[in-house]
Amino acid sequence: MSVFIDRNTRVLVQGITGSEGSFWTKHMRGIGTQVVAGVTPGKEGQEVEGIPVYHTVRRALREHEADAAMLFVPPRFTLDAVFEALDSGIRKIVTIADGIPLQEAVQIRRAALSSGARVIGGNTSGVITPGKAMMGMFPYWIERVYKPGTIGVMTRSGSLTNEITAMIVRGGFGVSTLVGVGGDAVPGTRFAEMLPDFQADPDTEAVVIIGELGGTMEEEVAEAMEGGVFTKPLVAFLAGRTAPEGKRMGHAGAIVSGGKGTVKSKIAALERAGAYVADRPSRIGELLRTALGRGTV
């Protein structure tokens, strides 16, 4: 088993003919993902990596069955593409778009909540179950980062995820499923909403969350732990411990203002809930060993 995606997930790729779409479609297949069809308006009849392309999602679904939609669509067309997938009954969507207008991101999440769908992203690399399948953009062939294993990972970040995941692997572990919820202020899916899936996944022994300053997603994880929704060991790394108030450090969601969203308050909440918090990336492996009761070596 795994979280969100496995070898049985049939994926439709919207925006398949673009340079990113075609490049990463090839690699999604390379790891073992079932890509059943692609969509680009005006390009029906073409093929990408032997995958047939259709004008619209509805036209693709007349010929194929799909469980999930992977969007390689520019940010300003993402609202439209997400609603098109939802309209056709698709309930698992990943969008990598970096720069979705904020109020449209709110509408996307609202639509997902109303229809019981899960939209992952934007501003994410996507979701990967190493050794099995992925939706998104991961150099899965770099073994010291994407080694299969038993640690679930959730992240708001991209490059930092590679950094932390490499530390998980260096610590003697590997990754069950990695979910990039994305760096936007309003992600389609929040950390805590994925926790029940990791809890239910027999392949996941523990979860690492990679958070940062701003927002309340890390506090929600602490609440889920305290509420008993998630009972497996959890290790957190949070960027922005020394960030000054009022400066937006990169990600749209990453700002401390009015004393809210500080890493300090997040750490306090997580530790209160029984999580282990690493102060630097190199301590992740050691904390995982402690959390799983395997000593600190």
Added chain:
Amino acid sequence: MKLFEYQAKEQFIKAGIPIPEGQVASTVEEAVQGAERIGSPVVVKAQLLQGGRGKAGLIRKANTLEEVRKAAEGIFQAGKGVRKVLVEQAVPFKRELYLSITLEPANAKALVMASSEGGVEIEQVAAEQPEKILQYTVDLSSGILPFHSRSIAYDLGLEGEGSKRFAAVLEGLWKVFRTCDAELAEINPLFLTDGQALIAGDGKLSIDDNSLFRHPEFEPGPDYFESPIAYEAYKEGIPYLQFDGDISLMCAGAGLTTTVYDLIHYEGGTVANYLEFGGPNYRKGLRAMELCLANNPKVVLIVSFGTIARADVMAQGIVEAIQKLNPSCPIVACIRGTGEEEAQKILKDAGIEPLFDTEEAVRIAVRYTREFSDAPATQPAGDPSPSRGGSL
């Protein structure tokens, strides 16, 4: 992107929200002329994006034209980089209210907040009297409905004409929030006068950066940025923050750059600037290096672990930048991710020692700031491979 108060109020007028009679002035003379037209007393307000203008003495009341002159002179000369002041009629008010609209990410709705305790920072009210803050979540598709306005107005103690006028202000603010693609629209204080009029005393409007492509009217100029370098970076589409320490960060990814920022502080170092050249910017090595060097840092620290941002392309860009710009400070490079083997070869061939561990790279960078505070022209003795541009 934050807008200046006068710009927020331009949007308020368009949406039918009453504001005090006022005039924007770029010189002391213009301020005096404005006050003459408006009639004293007036308030002279620095147009700055930072909060806390009142406490900093950058909002001054003036009863005569002579006082206006003095106030404007004082504000322009306060050394805060004030380029414009807003001269406004001083509104005699009975009460100060608070009203704002923002977004609530978890519920995926807008959040309307109102309070009878206006005129102070809402965070302070939230900390001291949380029961005085009224909150309503509003669906973006339905928008503000009459019941929202009614409910808030009654709870604020507004009735009759005051309640009707409040509804107009709230609907106006909603219109501003939606049409400007704002992440925050705030009126604090919202004056209530003896005659039950409601007038926006201040205006805060922050536009969502991801929506700026729809709003060419808000194109920011240099005075929106904390430094000229920050403005240059903005024009390149490169995320940048200005600090005043020793180490110039040229990193990839918001989370990783922030982590490197933390690690430098753990080691006792300081940061000159935060610059991200990952994601869509990974081919801009030369421009990124130029911006970093403009800070005259003691070290440039490059850390990346890219997926789309190819390590080999980044390394090539850095080598080209070093050859072209010939920096006089050491360059510490830790470039990993897609294409990392090739990247290491490129760096080595150019005489730069490729590092593989973020924390090690940070320690070396911080050590350089201490050992070579006079920006040496060559690689320190005892270090086998020259890792600085100056030696190329």
